[in-house]
Amino acid sequence: MESLRTIFDVLARHGVPFVIVGGHAVSVHGHIRTTEDADIVFLRSADAERALLAALTEMHACWIADDIDPATGLERAVPVTAAYVRSTRLMMLVTEAGFLDVFDFVPGLPQADVGQFFRDSVESGGLRYASLEWLKAMKRSSDRPKDRADLENL
Numbered sequence: 018m019e020s021l022r023t024i025f026d027v028l029a030r031h032g033v034p035f036v037i038v039g040g041h042a043v044s045v046h047g048h049i050r051t052t053e054d055a056d057i058v059f060l061r062s063a064d065a066e067r068a069l070l071a072a073l074t075e076m077h078a079c080w081i082a083d084d085i086d087p088a089t090g091l092e093r094a095v096p097v098t099a100a101y102v103r104s105t106r107l108m109m110l111v112t113e114a115g116f117l118d119v120f121d122f123v124p125g126l127p128q129a130d131v132g133q134f135f136r137d138s139v140e141s142g143g144l145r146y147a148s149l150e151w152l153k154a155m156k157r158s159s160d161r162p163k164d165r166a167d168l169e170n171l
Contacts, residue, residue, distance in 0.1 A: 021055045023114040024076065025144055031072035034060040036138040037114045038124060045139075048170035054116035058147075060135055061121040066102050076096065076112035080105075095106045102117070109137065123151065125158030 021041070026032075028035055054133040059065055063088025079094035080101065086093040094111065095101075102108070108119040123129040145154065153171060156164040 021052075021115050024055045024117050027076055027077065027114070028057070028069070028072045031068045031075070032064075032156075033068045033072055034062075034135070036147055037137055037144060038147045038152070039118070042152050043167050043171065045114050046149050046152060046171055047095050047122070050167070050170075053070060054118055056118045056120070056124070058120045058123060058131065058134065060131060066099070068104050070097065070099050073102070073110065075115055076110045076117075078109055078110045078117065081106060083101060091129075104138045123155065125155045 025037065035057040037055070039051055039054070039056030041055065043050060044052075046127070055161045058096075059069060080097065082093040082095050084093055084141055085091065097108070097110065106121050108117075110117045110119065121131070121132050123131060134147070134151055135145070137148045137151055139148050146152075149171065154170060156168045156171075
């Protein structure tokens with residue numbers, strides 16, 4: 018958990034406009050559960066893309082390619098670039114501090130107004146989290162077993 022907090026701290030230090038979603042947001046709203054990654058929605062703009070790239074570069078963020086690296090026999094890890102940040106709406110990344118999923122839309126609600134989502138977010142511990150109403154809407158739309166369990170406990 019501490020390393021995932023590092024991810025949020027680096028993003029905040031670089032001025033990335035983001036709201037935390039997923040398991041960390043569930044915990045802030047009272048249902049403590051484990052999570053293996055950090056999930057955020059960022060408010061895309063040219064400045065936000067530059068800030069995000071700087072933060073991801075600091076954390077040595079990579080995305081996993083579909084091909085195998087012949088030298089290692091493992092899936093190839095590709096460092097994040099400006100072109101990748103500009104062109105990718107959902108970035109599923111590995112960083113030195115852990116796994117990070119970056120959305121430029123509200124997960125499960127891709128047509129939702131991201132600006133309104135940000136305005137409705139709540140602050141806790143110096144970070145912004147999805148509001149309870151938005152979090153429940155995201156969980157209802159996903160309808161995975163863990164999301165149904167989260168809804169029962171929120």
